[in-house]
């Protein structure tokens with residue numbers, strides 16, 4: 001199949017089935033999850049996975065998350081110890097990805113794992129994403145459906161804006177509810193939980209389940225999780241964080257009751273701000289461009305709950321670019 005023309009499909013039962021067929025035939029399909037839209041391929045098909053890297057312009061050393069429909073499927077791909085089972089019971093389906101040791105015999109394309117002996121696994125909660133994985137009947141490898149290094153998509157239109165003509169299908173499931181990518185954790189040999197990427201499940205809620213602190217990745221400069229590469233999620237305009245008021249010639253993205261051009265959450269709610277973050281970054285970026293402004297400023301966001309993930313994405317959006 002060629003993907004010069006991207007099919008834009010409403011996510012009814014027929015089109016979910018059709019998209020699953022396209023995946024089975026080696027095509028690449030953008031589909032909704034509760035976090036962001038993913039760009040899916042059959043995780044066991046090298047050629048299909050290679051198309052995902054090509055469409056995104058993603059470096060090959062950056063591994064992908066596999067998306068499964070059900071906990072019973074996990075052991076086909078990875079080893080699940082007792083600690084992982086506790087987290088799975090608490091947070092799956094949902095916005096948590098676990099980096100687990102690969103199963104002894106793995107059917108996955110090595111492009112998915114980038115040759116590592118671990119694999120990142122997620123069971124999404126979104127009914128359409130879930131239905132697609134079920135209809136496909138296997139593991140769907142999916143990074144976020146955006147050109148590498150750009151802002152992640154939380155609507156089908158965002159996907160089209162970045163990847164139209166480069167992918168086979170966009171399955172329209174409306175706006176993503178969480179709006180931030182999944183939280184990624186790994187489990188050490190002595191059962192410590194290490195945070196690799198802050199995301200849609202708060203650290204506090206993981207700590208409440210395990211009854212001890214989640215550790216932070218000790219070497220963030222040697223990314224275990226290349227989503228930690230700096231200058232990611234980049235808007236076109238220069239961005240500054242932690243700015244309390246509007247500056248001349250800047251577009252201001254607010255939080256809480258304040259004067260601004262767009263507000264992530266007037267109530268100062270980090271969950272609402274997370275859901276709005278990527279779409280508002282896109283809007284304020286084009287606003288800044290249309291008005292020939294110097295850059296974007298963003299109000300301080302508390303470092304609590306999903307605020308940790310929001311500040312992480314903003315730091316990367318603010319990072320110097322090559």
Ligand code: TXA
Nearest residue numbers: 035038063064118119120143144181182224225226227
């Ligand atoms: O919410 C999400 O996680 C979305 C949706 C589509 O599921 N996906 C997503 O994928 O954000 P992506 O490719 O943009 O980010 C996946 C991150 C990357 O930073 C990658 O380095 C890390 O997961 N990762 C994947 N496999 C890994 C592994 N075996 N070890 C460590 N990090 C891994």
Ligand code: MG
Nearest residue numbers: 143144152227
């Ligand atoms: Mg991404």
